[in-house]
Amino acid sequence: MLDVSVLTGNWDRYVMGFGNTLAISVLALIGSFAIGTLFAVLRITPNRLLNFIGGAYVEFVRNIPLILIVFLFYNGLPALHINLSGFVAGTMALTIYSSAFIAEAIRAGILSVSKGQTEAARSSGLSYVQTMRFVILPQAMRIVIPPLGNQFLNLIKNSSVLGVIAGLDLMYYGDLINLDTFKTFSVYIFVGLFYLVLTIPMSFAVNALERRMARSG
Numbered sequence: 117m118l119d120v121s122v123l124t125g126n127w128d129r130y131v132m133g134f135g136n137t138l139a140i141s142v143l144a145l146i147g148s149f150a151i152g153t154l155f156a157v158l159r160i161t162p163n164r165l166l167n168f169i170g171g172a173y174v175e176f177v178r179n180i181p182l183i184l185i186v187f188l189f190y191n192g193l194p195a196l197h198i199n200l201s202g203f204v205a206g207t208m209a210l211t212i213y214s215s216a217f218i219a220e221a222i223r224a225g226i227l228s229v230s231k232g233q234t235e236a237a238r239s240s241g242l243s244y245v246q247t248m249r250f251v252i253l254p255q256a257m258r259i260v261i262p263p264l265g266n267q268f269l270n271l272i273k274n275s276s277v278l279g280v281i282a283g284l285d286l287m288y289y290g291d292l293i294n295l296d297t298f299k300t301f302s303v304y305i306f307v308g309l310f311y312l313v314l315t316i317p318m319s320f321a322v323n324a325l326e327r328r329m330a331r332s333g
Contacts, residue, residue: 119302126293133289134310140207141272147211152218159223177216185209190281206278214271221263225256265322
């Protein structure tokens with residue numbers, strides 16, 4: 117039976133966790149998109165060294181568990197005398213992890229753009245970087261909106277892993293409330309509802325943007 121008193125009696129902690137999860141998600145989203153775009157370009161660059169670096173990064177990161185990356189930042193960096201809070205370590209780990217998947221999505225979008233676009237841009241005097249920035253990436257982004265939207269939704273949900281390192285996110289505060297109340301079912305139902313408040317608007321926004329770009333395209 118759902119106990120509403122769990123929500124009303126711990127509203128401040130739920131809201132604190134919700135706010136922190138929102139902040140973590142926004143920061144990780146911006147960071148992972150920037151890093152992912154960079155490594156997507158590296159993966160298709162003609163330079164073999166840069167190509168190798170981009171490929172090695174993506175394959176390494178996306179083939180290890182997120183929780184391991186979180187522990188490396190939170191428990192591993194102190195060995196190098198770098199101490200990070202759970203919030204900072206978790207946000208950085210989530211950014212790195214998500215960037216690898218975003219890089220693959222963007223790379224697929226870049227490869228779907230006709231090679232003639234690149235050849236035409238280069239023949240007109242644009243450098244490789246200018247070609248990517250002004251010609252290829254704008255077209256690729258239209259194509260990758262659906263997979264990028266899915267990755268952003270996964271990012272929000274993956275932020276729950278930060279609860280294991282005191283990341284001050286929704287799951288962390290949910291665990292604290294559960295320890296105080298022992299009403300596990302109600303506690304985590306409300307945690308799930310708060311996550312839905314984040315993910316459902318994101319899903320609608322991505323779908324709306326996809327339809328708008330399809331019309332304009």
